[in-house]
Amino acid sequence: SQTIHQWPATLVQPVGSPLSLECTVEGTSNPNLYWYRQAAGRGLQLLFYSVGIGQISSEVPQNLSASRPQDRQFILSSKKLLLSDSGFYLCAWSRQLTTSYNEQFFGPGTRLTVL
Amino acid sequence: AQSVSQHNHHVILSEAASLELGCNYSYGGTVNLFWYVQYPGQHLQLLLKYFSGDPLVKGIKGFEAEFIKSKFSFNLRKPSVQWSDTAEYFCAVNAKTGGFKTIFGAGTRLFVKA
Numbered sequence: 216s217q218t219i220h221q222w223p224a225t226l227v228q229p230v231g232s233p234l235s236l237e238c239t240v241e242g243t244s245n246p247n248l249y250w251y252r253q254a255a256g257r258g259l260q261l262l263f264y265s266v267g268i269g270q271i272s273s274e275v276p277q278n279l280s281a282s283r284p285q286d287r288q289f290i291l292s293s294k295k296l297l298l299s300d301s302g303f304y305l306c307a308w309s310r311q312l313t314t315s316y317n318e319q320f321f322g323p324g325t326r327l328t329v330l
Numbered sequence: 331a332q333s334v335s336q337h338n339h340h341v342i343l344s345e346a347a348s349l350e351l352g353c354n355y356s357y358g359g360t361v362n363l364f365w366y367v368q369y370p371g372q373h374l375q376l377l378l379k380y381f382s383g384d385p386l387v388k389g390i391k392g393f394e395a396e397f398i399k400s401k402f403s404f405n406l407r408k409p410s411v412q413w414s415d416t417a418e419y420f421c422a423v424n425a426k427t428g429g430f431k432t433i434f435g436a437g438t439r440l441f442v443k444a
Contacts, residue, residue: 256339256436257436258336258420258435258436258437259374259420259422261431261432261433264431274431305374317362317424317432318364318376318379319376319432320375321366321374
């Protein structure tokens with residue numbers, strides 16, 4: 216069976232510090248990978264998605280970046296955090312299919328607080 | 331641009347009451363539709379999905395949703411809620427020509443009183 220891991224679960228960082236959140240998927244190959252930010256009352260905002268190693272698409276301009284160094288590893292980074300980067304970050308994966316139907320499977324999330 | 335609108339942000343019901351959560355989307359093409367649920371302290375998980383066929387779909391835990399194409403709606407229903415249905419519910423849409431991008435609604439927090 217497939218599992219998705221995220222760490223850390225919670226993180227408190229000062230403004231201006233770097234960020235690295237990691238997501239790994241087990242039990243599947245060549246998944247689509249996604250980073251979302253979940254804000255209360257605003258649903259899930261897609262930040263980045265990836266269809267393969269080194270292939271990253273950004274959905275919104277921001278202070279964050281993403282990388283996919285390995286097939287089942289997806290990293291969310293920042294060089295200098297802003298207060299507005301605080302939030303709940305979710306990683307998700309879906310199977311690569313010939314159609315666009317793609318149920319997504321979500322990780323447990325990381326609660327980031329920037330002080 | 332695609333968007334998903336959930337009509338209620340907070341819903342409070344007593345056990346055994348009927349539930350209907352509204353969801354409307356704006357996209358003119360063929361779509362896949364989802365309801366996800368996040369129980370307190372748990373991962374976001376799929377409740378049910380529609381991508382073709384019978385517009386009335388059944389999901390887990392007695393939930394169902396009806397796709398009404400003419401109304402661009404995909405409302406979630408349950409005839410009799412339980413305390414354990416307390417959770418946040420998200421409607422989501424993925425356009426069949428949109429590939430990988432799924433748009434989520436803002437979510438509805440449901441609280442069921444025992």
